[in-house]
Amino acid sequence: MKLDRPTPKHQAPRLSFETLNSETWNIKDQNPENFTLLVFYRGLHCPVCKKYLKELEELLPEFKEKGVEVVAVSMDDEKRARLSRKDWDLKELTLGYNLDLEKAQDWGLYISKGIKEEEPEIFSEPGLFLLNKNNEVYYSAINSNPWGRPYLPSFVKAIDFILENDYPARGEYIK
Template identity: 20%
Template structure:
């Protein structure tokens, strides 16, 4: 079963209001409105693409250790996933799929990491809930996401919906701003060039892990040349 088919199955149950979700359709309509507006804004088209250079970054893992993109690239290509947080079921399913694909990435000499705005406590929850063995990094205020062109401000009506659902992003993230990254996946070659980019303003759509394999094989070939 592909990652997207799992996401589609979850979405169908959630939007139908099936237990344990039991959400009214007005909630679904509001989420649809926000996604439609984000798509129409063209924000995804302005994000970094294949051929662009990686913005270097240094972020902390849940234990307070600094992880540097430059250090990771010194040993091979890098796979980066931007996700919204442990509260997002679509993100959790994506992280699980990436964990399953990790041995294949490693065979091609690549490292994998995921970045979200959530604080270290919630990053640890991501690791435990999804049984992850790759780094989860905290991006306060979505600053690194902004450097990639992924950060967006949530509209007021969506903030009110999140509050009504007890989904308190400032508490999750340890920051008062109501911003999120668009879910995105990148493959970066050792020289810092982005070889693969997939950005989707519809958070229910995620690329398959195997979609990145051609770029990773290209990176491995270049490294061996």
């Protein structure tokens, strides 16, 4: 079992996945004006994810205005990801799918076994990462359950603070 996790001021782990836009999203190809916001969600079965991603989509224009590119991904297959897009009425948010277990673990995500019929056999719990222009981790939040995620409206305001004050990433200390 991997216990390592991405650390602020260090290079983010490798990551690529297919998106519903028929593109391959690859971390090494990202070139945001300021940041990339990477959201890992549990999948179609999660009503908390539905609410969170709908709120994220509503905030996309504000993130874009601040130079933040946004993408969300889960371990769901393409069919379930398409159902999420349709059932959750997500029109603009870039959605990725088929995140593999090894990559989820590379990112320090908690992994759960399905306990209900509508849940996949295994899936990752939520994570949110803000990556700088060099794909170094600036901020991370990893959850072991669907609740307790960063409040997105205040996160938008935090971007302003970071940019206005040239505020550094924190939490980089490794003994």
